[in-house]
Amino acid sequence: MRDAFGAALLRACEADERLFVLDGDCSHSTRSGRVADRLPGSFLNTGIAEQNMMGMAAGLALAGLRPVVSGFASILVGRAAEQILLSIGWPGLPVTIAGHYAGMSGSLEGAPHHAITDLAFMRSVPGMNVWVPADDADAERLGGEVLAGTGVSGAPPLPGPNYLRLCRNPVPPVAGGPRGPGDLRVWDRPAPEVAFVACGVAVPECVAAAELLGRHGVSARVLGALRIKPFPDAEVYDLVRSCSLVVTVEEHTTIGGLGGAVAELIAARGGPRVLRLGIADTFTETGPYRQLLDRYGIEAEAIAAATRAARLDPDAGGAPSGHTELLTVTNTW
C-alpha cells in the first residue's frame, strides 16, 4: 500500500507545487523518498522529531502551502498527538497526515510500531477527516483525491485536516462491492440477519466470513467503510437497522475506532446488538503479519465463529480482553 500511495503522492506533488512533504526520517520506508528524489524542492526530512514536524506542517499551511506529513502511524499519532490536536486541528488547517505501517502491518517490529489506537484518537480530534483505504487501488485513488483537495468520489472536498491510515504491505484488490453513497462498499445478500461493518484489511476478511456464514444458512451483508469520520451515519444505519446483529471488525483496538463509531450510532438511534471485533484491550506482539491477524481474530474463520457464537449467546462479547502474557519464566528482580 505504501508503493501505491507513494505513486499518488508523487503525482500529486508534480501537479501542484503547493504540496510540500515532510517526513521524520522514514522516507525510504514510507516511499515519500520518491518525492525527495524527483522533486527535492517539495520535500524535507525534518529529522527524528515528530512534534516539531507536525508543528512545522501547521506553519507551512499558514504560509499558504498544502503540507503532507508522512511517517509511521504509531509514532506520528502517538508522539505528536497534542500537536495534531492544537497546532493543526484547532485552526482547522489543510494538512494531510499519512500514517504508514498502520494496524499491525509493521509486524516484526512489535508493539511500539503497531498503530492500534490511532483511529480512536484521530476520530476525537474536532474537524479531522479520517480515511482507511482497503486495498492498493483505494490508497492510490482516494489518496490522490485527498492530496489534490478535489473531494473524494466526486463529492465536494471536506474542509480541515485529513488522516490517511495506510497499511505497509501490498494489498490485492478487494473483489466486488460496488461503491455506494457515503464512501461505503456494500456486498449485499437477501434478507440479511447479520451486518458486518469493516475497514482496511478487515474488509476482505468479512467478505470471506460472510461466505462461510452463508454455508451455515446465515445471511450476512458486508459494509466496507472508507471514511471513518465524518462517519456516513445515515447510510450505515439504513443498511444495518433491519439486521439482528451488527459485527464491526477492524485492525485496531475495539475501543473508540470503527466499532466505537458504529456503537455510538446504534446507541443514539436504537437497533440491533453490536459485536465489536478487533484487537481487545491488550498490547500486541511481534510476528509475521498474517499470523498476527490470525492471533487477534481479524481473519475470516475467527470472525465467522465469533459471529455464530454471538447469535446463539447474547452475552458473547467478542474478542477476549486482558493482557497478553509473553513471558514464560517468572522474573525475580
Place this chain on the structure above:
Amino acid sequence: MSGHPELDATAARLRLDTMRMIAAAGAGHPGSSLSAIEILTVLHYHTMRHRPADPTWAERDRFVLSKGHAAPALYAVLIDLGVLPRELAGSLRALGSPLQGHPDPRTRGIEVGSGSLGQAFSVAVGMALGLGRRGLGARVFALLGDGECQEGQVWEAAMCAAQLGLADLTVIVDANGIQHDGRTADIMGAAPLAAKWRAFGWEVVEADGHDCAELIAALAPSAGPHPRPRAVIAHTVKGRGVSFMEDDPNWHSVADPGRLAEAVEELSHA
C-alpha cells in the same frame, strides 16, 4: 528612558491596559504579561512590517506568541492598534469573547493559537520556511518564555531552523527567570541560555528586555554573511512596573481581584 519617548509612552499605556484587562477578568498571568510589554511594543510599533487595518495582508511580518499565557499583553496591542475593537477590553476570559484565556486561532489578529508551551515555536519555523519559499520576504518573530525552553519541542524546532538557515526567523526569549512554581534556576535551570541557542546554530544577541533602544538594535535584520536564525535573549523582570509584583514568583498566575485592582491603581499613577 531609552531615548524613544514615544515607544516608552506606548509601553506604559499597554502596561496599564493589560493590567486593567486582567483585573477585570479577576485572574490571569500578570507577571508574565508585564515582562513582555516592551518586547511587544518594539515589535508592533517599530520593527514589524504590518497593516493593522488589513491583518491578513500576505506580506506582513508574523508575530507568534508561543508563551501563550501572556495573551492579555497581546490583546492590549491588538486593541490599541485597532485590530480588535476597544469594547472587547472588559471581556477577557468571558464566555463567547474573542479574548480567550490563551490566544485562539479563531480570533482576529492572532496568527497562531498557543497555550501548550513549545508548540507555536514549531509553527513559526514552518511559517518562516513556507513564507521564504513563496518569496514573500516576511519576517517571523516568536516570543518564548525562559521556562518554556524546558520543553523538548523547543530544541527540536531550534535545531531544524538552524539546519534550514532560516534568517527571517527571530526568537525572543522573555528571560524573566520565573515560572509557574518558582524560580527557573531552582526548578530546571535553562542557563546558560545564550550558549545553548548558540550551540544549536543560532546567532544570539542579549538585550535589556525593558530598554526599547536595545531591543530595536537586537531585532534589526541580520547583516551577517551566513544566513542564520537569531535568538534575542531579553533579560526582563517578571511583573515589571508593579512594585509588589516585580520579580516575585507568586505573581506568575493569580486570581486575586483585590490585589489586581491595586496593581491597576499603581500603574495609573506611574
